[in-house]
Amino acid sequence: MVSEFAVIAWGGRDVRIEHAWISPGRRDQPLMVFLHEGLGSLAMWKDFPQRLCDAIGCRGLVYSRPGYGRSTPRAADEVWNLDFMHRQAHEVLPALLQALHIDSAQDKPWLFGHSDGASIALLHAARFGNRVAGAVLLAPHILVEALSVSSIEAAREAYLQTDLKQRLSRYHDDPDSAFWGWNRIWLHPPFRQWSIEDEIATISCPVLAVQGLDDEYGTLAQVRGIARRVPQTRLLELADCGHSPHRDQPDTLIQAVVDFFRSSTPRGDKP
Secondary structure (H helix, E strand, O other): OOOEEEEEEEOOEEEEEEEEEEOOOOOOOOEEEEEOOOOOOOHHHOOHHHHHHHHHOOEEEEEOOOOOOOOOOOOOOOOOOOOHHHHHHHHHHHHHHHHOOOOOOOOOOEEEEEOHHHHHHHHHHHHOHHHOOEEEEEOOOOEOOHHHHHHHHHHHHHHHHOOHHHHHOOOOOOHHHHHHHHHHHHOOHHHHHOEOOOHHHHOOOOEEEEEEOOOOOOOHHHHHHHHHHOOOEEEEEEOOOOOOHHHHOHHHHHHHHHHHHHHHOOHHHOO
């Protein structure tokens, strides 16, 4: 993927957003927007977005959120609040689509989110229901579980005691920006009460929710909770799979997304 940069006004300053297009020549085909995890970035997706878009026959947009990848880092004194995912869903993503001249009212994108990115996809679909064609959610969070907190505490120790910072520096201009923005808010005691369970009940688009049975950051309570509140949700529960189904079981996941996409797309709009 070849990175480009767009500038949006956000948080009282201009913010540079790293992004890349997948098969932009497929102008008449649907758009899939990829939303990365809490420590992710554009580069950390590797070749998965291209593989998925090729399998579906769609085009794609991959980007790094502010504070991640090659996008503008989090300011040293910037502390993320309990609504940090809401702001990404309600402010940053719409601003990026506008900056890239994507009219989501006419060209409704599909959202493909992982972990925090999946929660952001849910929040965006709940707020902008008439501007989203569908959503694929990998290891989404709709509430905070003790398992999540325990694993994020372990990640903090790994960042301080191992080479995790050096490994993340391959994918982030400022690994401290990416890591501490995510880690500190998730371990902030008031965040234990964070929940979007009620908000997502307004989602009207098709949803595929995917959970690995060996996920160290969440349990089946997350995807099954989505299915209870969003009845058109299709569930995919994967054995021998951890927090990243697109890395642990890419072929199975791609086939499931292709089937979901084709069954959810009006016949006249299929690639």
